Each structure stands twice: as C-alpha cells, then as structure tokens.
Amino acid sequence: MPAKRGSGQQGAGVVGVQAVLSRPVSTADPFSHGFLSDPYPHHEALREAGPVVWLERYGIWAMARHEQVRDALTDWQTYCSSAGVGLSDFRKEPPWRPPSIILEADPPLHTRTRAVLTRILLPAAIKVLRERFEREAEALIGRLVEQREFDGVADLAEAYPLKVFPDAVGISEEGRENLLPYGSMVFNSFGPRNDLFQQAMACAGPVREWIMSKCSRAALAPDGLGMQIFHAVDAGELSEDEAGMLVRSFLSAGIDTTVYGLGNALYCMTRYPEQWQALRKNPSLIRNAFEEVLRFEAPLQTFFRTTTRPVEVGGVPLGDGEKVLLFFASANRDPRRWERPDTFDVSRRAAGHMTFGTGIHGCVGQAVARLETEAILGALAKRVESFELVAEPTRRLNNTLRGFDTLPLRIKTV
Template sequence: MGVQATLSRPISTVDPFSHGFLGDPYPHHEALREAGPVVWLEKYGVWAMARHDQVREALTDWETYCSSAGVGLSDFRKEPPWWPPSIILEADPPLHTRTRAVLTRLLWPNAIKALRETFEREADRLIEKLVARREFDGIADLAEAYPLKVFPDAVGIPEEGRENLLRYGSMVFNSFGPHNDLLREAMTHAGPVRDWIMSKCNRAALAPRGLGMQIFDAVDGGELSEDEAGMLVRSFLSAGIDTTVYGLGNALYCLARYPDQWQTLRREPNLIRNAFEEVLRFEAPVQTFFRTTTRAIEVGGVQLGEGEKVLLFLAAANRDPRRWERSDVFDISRRAAGHMTFGTGVHGCVGQSVARLETEAILAALAKRVESFELIAEPRRRLNNTLRGFDTLPLRITALS
C-alpha cells in the first residue's frame, strides 16, 4: 500500500484523503500499522500513527501533542483558520480546562438521566412509524432524523432550518483535511450556513432552560465571556450531532450486514450498550484527528521534531491486532472498551455520552419491535475527510408478530 522503508523512517506515498482510501481505508490501515509505530506521509509532509499504543499515547499526552495548532492538516500558527477555532476541540489547558468544565457539568450523569426519558420516548415514536412503513432509508429517515430532533430540542435550537446543522458539520469535519474537492463541496453554501449558526447559537435565540441557555448561565457566573458561550454552543452541537448521525448509521449497517449479531442483540437486550461500543470500534464514525508536536520526541526509534503535524488514525488503532483478538470481526459480545473513536484523555469527545444515549435508545426501540432488517439495495458512502458513514442505507424491516 505504498509503504517503503529507509534507514531512518518508514515512508508512505498513500493519500489518506483520496476517494479510494476513504472508500475502503482498512487495507491501508493495515499497511500503515505494519510499516512501523510512526510513518512519514510523503504527500503531505506529516507523520502518521496507526497502532493502538501510539495513538493512545499521543491522545493522552496533550503537552507533547497539542490541539491548539489545529486538529486538522492546517497549522493555525502558519495559516489562519476558516472559522474561529473551537475553544474546546482546538484548545489546550488552561483554556480547555475552563471551557470543558462548563460542558462536563451539563452532561454529568444526572443530566443525562434527565434526558433519557425524552430521548427514549422519541425513539419509540420514530421506530413505530418506520416499522409501519417497512421500507425506509436508514440515514435520512433515522440516523439523521432522530439526532436532528432530540439533541437540538435539548439544546434549545428552533426547529426551522436544522438541516443547516448537518451542513455545518460537513464543513467542520471536512476542514480537518486538505483543501480538496470534499472540502470545496462542503463549503459551497458556507456563508448562509454560518449566518444561520450564528443567529441560532446566541442567548436571544435559545429556548429557556435548555442546555444552550445553561452554557450562557456560565457567563452570568463569570466562567465564560458572551462570545465564548456562543462558540461553545456551536462546538456542542457538532459534537452531539455529527458523531451520532454517522455512528447510528454505522450501527444500522453493521447489524443489517451481520444478522446473527442482530438476533443475539434481540435475544439479549442487555448487550445494547456493548453492541454500540463494538460498532464504534469496528466501523468508527470518527476516523482521524491531527495533533502537533510541541517538542522533539522519539517514537519507536524515529525522531519527530518540534512543530510537526501528526495524523492519528483512530480507526486503524481500533483494529490493531496487537490490541484486539480477531480485530476484523464484528462481535457485539466483545468487550470493546479502549477503542479510540471518541479519543481519550483531556480531549475525549465531550458529546460521547449523548451519542451513546441516543443510539442505545434507538437500538432498544428496534429490539422491542423488529425481528430482522436487511439491506435492499447497495448503500452509498458519504465521503468525508474525517468521518466515515453513509449517504443512503436502504433497509427493509420485518416486524415482530
């Protein structure tokens, strides 16, 4: 897969943002893992890590591998970002510590428990409608429809124009790659989308008592400025919607592709949480993120300099046979804890508890009503520089009698 060895470092000529790579990344992941603990990507002049141990170490060591220079290919110290950097995703302590504390408080266990009843009720309503239809698109009718209902409701975002949240997410996650056709397409309507986001994520537009307004309460408490609160609401929405849309779609795909696993889940609904963790490991919705070195460091006998970009292949780490037995097998009985899909350490995805809550509610609603579901046409991939998922997923349901 375009990897060659030199005396000092393995070098790969692969383009991890090409359509071919994004459409089927797993053979390339294997080649990068086997090439070494760190590989030089010649096309972009950056380092890559694809093994579980190295990816985990880089994610954990924020002092050596920083996020404040951008978690994409662009280095914010050398070129200005297209949008003000996220003060949580693209920030390091102490700023990150201060802003994350606000979001963590919003999503502590009691807060998630309060959301659960509403999320489960909406999941039941949606699945009941889809079961009655028998055939539907698992992406538009479920994986997008459900998160775009429950999470913006919880945040306090008006219903009109919520499709802009998906467009905004496409802009954000494609911007972490190069300036390629995927980014250009995502940015086609950037102006109107940014205007909509700005108009809906301020104090005046948010519903009272929603999660968004609770972020603005931190302004009144002196923890955030007004501008910072608006930026956190935007970050909160992308963290709580896009990963869920892609993760939920991938869950439906895996369970349709491996019907024996669905039957196991239906018989043993206590495996629902475990099943989603295995989806996150096996078919990671978040494939990659970048970090930037803050000092020279040696990795596996290779010297990395200060200020160098490092591409972390989260999805490759998730299938590393050094970490996982039968790593290329989808098995919902597996203990999948330790996957890197939502990151780890101080930058672990702040919205992961919401993604889990939403997906578990949908899988539970399906398990109560659906004997089986199957693909009735070839699904179509939605290529993205950072995320992996589907554009269409045609499904047919057989309801429980």
C-alpha cells in the same frame, strides 16, 4: 507495486512503504476517494510499516497503532490541539472559522471551558434527557415499522439526532436542516483543501450565518443545555463570546458523529444478522453493541495533533511543530490490542477503542451519543426481527468521518 520497508515486503500495493533514513515512508493519500472508500487495507499497511510513518504526500507523520494513538492523545503537552486538529497549522495559516475553544484548545483555556460542559452533562443531566430521548425513539421506530421500507440514513440516522439533540440544546426547529451541511463543512475542513472540502464549502455563507444566529443567548430556549452554558457567563466562568462559541461546538460535534454512528450501527446489524439476533435475545448487550460498532466501523476516523517539542517514537525522531495524523479507526482494529479485530461481535468488551478519543480531549458529549443510540437500538429490538438491504447502500465520503449517504432497508417485524 509491492510496498517495501526495512524488514522486507508486505501486502501487495496498498500503500508504498519503504525505509528512508531509518523511518518508514508511505506514498498513501489518506484523503483520496479510494482510501476513504475502503480504508482498512491501508490501515493494516500503515500499522505494519511501523509505530510512526512519514506520509510523503503531505509531509506529515502518521500513527496507526493503538499504543501510539492512545499515547499521543493522552500526552497533550507533547501533542497539542491548539495548532488545530486538522491538516492546517493555525500558527501558520488562519482557520476558516474561529477555532473551537474546546476541541482546538489546550490548558488552561481548555480546562476552563471543558469544566463548564462537563458539569452540564453530568450523569444526572443525562438521566433527565433519557425519558425524552426514549419517547422520541419509540415514536420514530413506530412510524418506520408501519412503513416497512425506509432509508436508514435520511429517515432514521439523520432524522432522530436532528430532532432530539437540538431540542435538548434549546434550538428552534426552523432551519435545522443547516446542521448537516455545517457538520460536513467542519469535518471536511480537517483534511486538505480537496474536492470534498470544496463541495462542503459551496454554501458556506448562509449555513454559517444560520449557525451563528442560533448561538446567542437570545436564540436559545430557557430550559436547554445551551442556556446552561450562558449561566456560566453569569457566574463569571465564561465571557459572552466564549459561551456562544461553546454552543457552536455543541452544534458541530453533537450531530454528525451520532448520525454516522447510527447509520453504521444499522449497517452492522444488517450485514451481521446473527449479531442482531444475539442482541434481541439479550437486550442488556445494547450498550456493549454500540461500543463494538464504534470500534469496528468508527464514525470518526482520524484527527491531527502537532508536536510541541522534539520527541522520539519507536526510535524515529520527530521534530518540534510537526503535524501528526492519528488513525483512530486503525487503532481500533490493531491486532496488537484486539483479538479477531476484523470480526464484529456484540459480546466483545470493546472498551479502549479510540473513536471518542481519550485523555483531556476525549469527546465531552459521548454520553449523549450513547444515550441516543441506545434509545434507538432498544426501540428497534422490541419491534424488528431482521433487516434486509433492498438496494446497495452508498457511502458519504468525508475527510474525517466514515458513514453512509443512503442505506435502503426493509424490515421484518416481530
């Protein structure tokens, strides 16, 4: 039925929105299969409903416009992360795993732990990784070019990060297949305890045990990023337990977002072949192109914050201790911020997208994700003239991430 709000009607029946006590109210379920399969019409309805919308189904607030999402992310004093960046409120219910001391922490703890990771991932460190990442990208793309047909997810978007990132952290090769189900557990846990969460948690025990076994000092290679975290223990900056938790955060955040981002990049270059040709003609656009992928098909769709005090947003009062769902992907297509927001354009200056967050909790590993994707796109640009879908791709639904389960591709080589 038509969705109503205070100033009239909007698009037919995407979400029901109506004015109740001067606040826009929506009946949308942002974690339903329908919403997750095609979120963009729902995002538009939420954006147009108002700067903040009450999601009736969960009793939470939602912000879908760029300005409000950005402002909430940069105001950690009002919108905290320590109560959890998912639907669950850690102050009221225990989390399924010990909270992250980087993602689910606020200052002063967050300041101390982030300083360690920031130092480890300084530009000089990224420069050291670049040669290895580019070498592995060239080798992988060389093999796929010989095959001509491959699954863009399993054979590329998953295979490459599962090789180069654990190598960089210093994780042994045995059991790396556990990293993908662990990431699925983590990112599905930020939503409700729905079917996606239950499926992800089906093999939680063995996967979690493997992850924890790889987070100790004894399990890490001496020259990897993981061991550098433990050097901070020796310097008195972290406890031994905290170092292990930071390695765990590395492993949960450093794989899935890159896997989904790479898959989305391949899909965009296949769906918009003229943009791939523009990139091939001008390889200096590679970095720009990935930023546009992150804006246009954000691998990270949402995160939560929790209010720490009463606050007013667009004339609507929010109370203390209320959950707020921030729609990163909706902010990325807000016409108030972007011209032609629903157009994929590799020449666009996409700086300011919210996919990696912003403020003190901006993604600490974003330089590594960019490096991986630039290496892959650079290797592809040298060898691949065009991409063609040989079958319909299938979506991999996730409470937080957006990407593909399969992406069957055929390539035409240069």
